[in-house]
Amino acid sequence: QVLLVESGGGVVQPGRSLRLSCEASGFTFGSYTMHWVRQAPGKGLEWVALISYDGSNDFYADSVKGRFTISRDNSKNRLSLQMSSLRSEDTALYYCARERGTVRGPHFDDWGQGTLVTVSS
Amino acid sequence: DIQMTQSPSSLSASVGDRATITCRASQSIGRYLNWYQQKPGNVPKVLIYGASSLQSGVPSRFSGSGSGTDFTLTISSLQPEDFATYYCQHSYSTPYSFGQGTKLEIK
Numbered sequence: 001q002v003l004l005v006e007s008g009g010g011v012v013q014p015g016r017s018l019r020l021s022c023e024a025s026g027f028t029f030g031s032y033t034m035h036w037v038r039q040a041p042g043k044g045l046e047w048v049a050l051i052s053y054d055g056s057n058d059f060y061a062d063s064v065k066g067r068f069t070i071s072r073d074n075s076k077n078r079l080s081l082q083m084s085s086l087r088s089e090d091t092a093l094y095y096c097a098r099e100r101g102t103v104r105g106p107h108f109d110d111w112g113q114g115t116l117v118t119v120s121s
Numbered sequence: 122d123i124q125m126t127q128s129p130s131s132l133s134a135s136v137g138d139r140a141t142i143t144c145r146a147s148q149s150i151g152r153y154l155n156w157y158q159q160k161p162g163n164v165p166k167v168l169i170y171g172a173s174s175l176q177s178g179v180p181s182r183f184s185g186s187g188s189g190t191d192f193t194l195t196i197s198s199l200q201p202e203d204f205a206t207y208y209c210q211h212s213y214s215t216p217y218s219f220g221q222g223t224k225l226e227i228k
Contacts, residue, residue: 104171
């Protein structure tokens with residue numbers, strides 16, 4: 001079955017960097033657009049970034065543009081999120097999610113369990 | 122960017138009741154609207170995609186409707202396991218923003 005496992009979260013000081021990973025299995029990773037979505041403690045869902053199936057296109061939320069970089073290695077079934085210049089407002093549980101494309105539009109049909117990032121001095 | 126606004130923010134209802142949650146987009150998104158359910162401590166789960174298509178395995182008491190800017194999620198007869206937070210999300214263009222969520226609580 002589809003499995004997405006995030007890692008790399010932790011406590012980091014403001015202004016520092018952190019790299020998250022998402023290991024995928026149970027499906028043909030290189031055929032799917034992938035996303036990062038985050039959820040601050042006790043808050044709602046916030047879309048963060050997407051990368052196309054082949055890595056040729058990426059898009060970001062305004063709140064992370066210029067600070068975060070999404071990437072993928074299809075040979076290793078791995079999605080990454082490089083986060084720099086971290087701020088306290090980046091504190092959240094970060095999920096990777098698989099996009100399912102349909103004639104009725106894309107949606108996220110599988111999610112990892114998330115990795116927690118805490119930005120604090 | 123397209124903004125998504127859900128109402129109400131919270132809803133109190135009883136088992137067996139019919140529950141309706143609405144979602145409004147700041148501009149027309151056709152039918153590129155998805156609904157997710159999230160229970161405390163759990164990962165979000167897609168219920169409805171393309172405004173009205175039921176995700177495989179989701180009970181038929183869940184239904185979605187709407188197009189353009191106004192959308193509705195309806196739960197026809199609430200079951201104990203339906204008390205959760207619900208989010209709408211558009212997938213018309215990036216950023217694929219979510220609504221702020223509707224917390225459905227037991228009365």
